[in-house]
Amino acid sequence: MIRIQHLARRFVSDRRGSIVVPLAICTGVCLMVTGAAIDYTRAFNAKVDLQAAVDATALAANYDSQGLSEDKVKANAEGYFKAIYPGDIDEVELDVSVVKGTVTVTAGKPVNTVLGSLMNKPQIDVRVMSQTVVGKATFDVVMVLDNSGSMAGSRMSTLKKAAKDLTETLFKINEDGDRKDRVQIGLVPFTSFVNVGADKATASWMDQEGASPIHWKNFETRSNGTPDPAEFDSKLLTNGKPSRFTLFKQLKHTDWLGCVEARPMPYDVDDTPASSSNPATLFVPQFAPDEPSNANKKWGDSYYNNYLDDDRGACRTSSKKAARSSGMDRWEYAQKRLCKYKDQPRSLGNTTVNGPNYWCKTQPITDLTNDKSQVLRDIQTMNADGHTNIHQGAVWGWRVLSPSEPFTKGREPKKDEEEEHVRVMIVMTDGENTYQGQNSFNKTRINAYGYGTEERLGNGVDTYWEIQDKMDDRLLQTCSNAKKGGVQVYTVAFQISSSSTINMMKNCATTPAMAFDAKSNSALVDAFERIAEEITKLRLQM
Template structure:
């Protein structure tokens, strides 16, 4: 390019010194705009190449900074930004390279990197333009979509075999670690845990709550109390007294404070919904959650929280016992996301987007719910393909919640059709045949939920 520039200058100088005629002078003057346009195209093309390289380096710098931006002060953030950028932007044909970086948590965590450079011109300098400035900006955002994750975990008796309970605890705690690391501030990630077998445990301390239906519990828990009633009457001329006594037996329910916290399925079709009982539930008892004194009551569920210590402690205390009712675990995981009864769903900040997730893990087929011991009938409460996919799963997905389902199949069972259909898409269903594989599946789900988004 310099040789071309020198040749052009010599050619213009020759025109300027030529006195052989007016035509040459006129042609030289007329050529100046043409030369300017050609020069501008050449210099702009070069500047555009520099801008492309600049933008690529800015994108890479923003993404690199996002890894530890939350732990850096302004000076360190700026220093790392400069070092990252210089390592990737190696154009020797520019000058006055400047870069700045900033970190914010408003509306989600984000790193923004701005950069500029001066590109010397080669041809346009003839027209008085000695340099062109190019600039760019890149933003790496994460946490702008907040996560709310509900884990519906099978803790039935079969989880005691093949190392499944041990694997579940390890995989769940590793997932909690992933989710915790994805939060840059409290509230970015909430997690709920719902252990289930045939029932779920909402906590015995709720025995005085108005959302509980005690009718069946009162019928099943109590004792017969005998009472004797005597009456005295006077008979005969002498007014002799006659005493007659009768004994009756009355069923007296136990005090509700002896309840163990177990809840069974609601009346149909509220067993597939998250409608919250209200003050009118006295006249609509099917909305209430029925108490049950189930001897194999699972560990108490925990609603949405970022108390990672308590969440891990709950996982440590899980014990395998009871039969399988995936539907009740699923609907209570959904209840955890929307709130109601013993569970509180924190309010949402309008500055954020929210992604709501249910992860359903089970190691077997459905065996028992409040109404049946038929797998087919229990499965239909979850997902009924004969009715265009109605049921709990369909209701959850239509509400905007994403369902991941994981079948841990160490016993040679067939693939669970209901769990596969329940997942939001085919890539969100896993069927694994070893307990140890559970950790990899949970890790893959966690990675999917927490990966960064780059926005330009």
């Protein structure tokens, strides 16, 4: 008995091999944790694949829904899911319902566990859902695209690819459904000016009678601010009144190319329809005046757009002599006198290097259309040349989306939720707003806001850098007004180093998430792809 007690005490006090039991317990726990991690990772990956397929199916069902019965929509959706799901379709429990125009797609599948059976959990059930409203929405989308000289080369070719891809993606909605005009797309290329199209010369919203308060800036006028009709060819007047169109016609074989100046404030930041009862709302054709010849220039001044002899045409006295009774300096009078445009045999053709179409570098606006070939063709013909006026691009983008003149293909937003209409503006630029200085009494070169001396953007705003700051302000005001008007605004800053410009573009967008900062060519393509995806999502509810 004593020996047994002795052996028992030795066994209890023996510490050899004491780690084995805890080690076995810890090893078991580690294996269970590792197994659980593996099981849940597999379940997560399966859920990602399932969710992607369900989202795509819900959207596809939406696109294909026009004119189809709910049973047909459901059958199409089931077929689409089976075609795109990468896993074993037999493992998936799929349900598609169409109730009052809402497509709901739910899917579930079991994922077998590795070690879950030890915890009495041999499977993890994965379930996902996606829902869209059957496609009764319509979309008007306008791309406002920077065509300035800095976009030359690979930047322009990349922009063309990005715009082409977005166009094809969005027009697929029309191609896949019964309704072929569900999506309309327009283009607003911009540089220093926006070109509304030379065919708009006789449009009612163009200032054909010289009535706008900015129409005769930089031209000789009487005390009432209008020119003497006797200074013009009477056969070329409109309702007995002269305009810049009259000046174009007096210059042989020199056509207006379609560029317009900015409307005076506050109409430069809105889509107020043009009306002859409010001349400030009318659109004024660009006509860059002939700047002083060397004989009449102010000492030390430099000019970039001298294209006529100040004392030729119908002028009967020299600028030097006539200026004495005008109350103006000789160089100012030489620039403003009208007689030099009359009986003028000189032909300036369609040049934009100098002449009345100075810096009208960009191609015309493409109005909203569902003609894919036209949009793709106009994208491919874009050319990089000129300076940057983002403000004018954006405000004309908004005007294209508006149903009222000057462009009237924009559709009215629908109040009925089932007939929703979405208006989208995409504003893309690769640089800051720019205005060109000039060492002359004009203070700047002629541009969309005239010369600096006119102070069109506010009292005392007459230098190129002050005008550029105001252009930023006017852009943001335009974006704010457009957003209040129901326009969804996306912005893309392309290879821009200026943090202030990047922030300006971000503030222009409807939300920060709708502002893209594309640092490379590939990032620009990705930005347009993401915007297209966002638009095509409609009202996808996860």
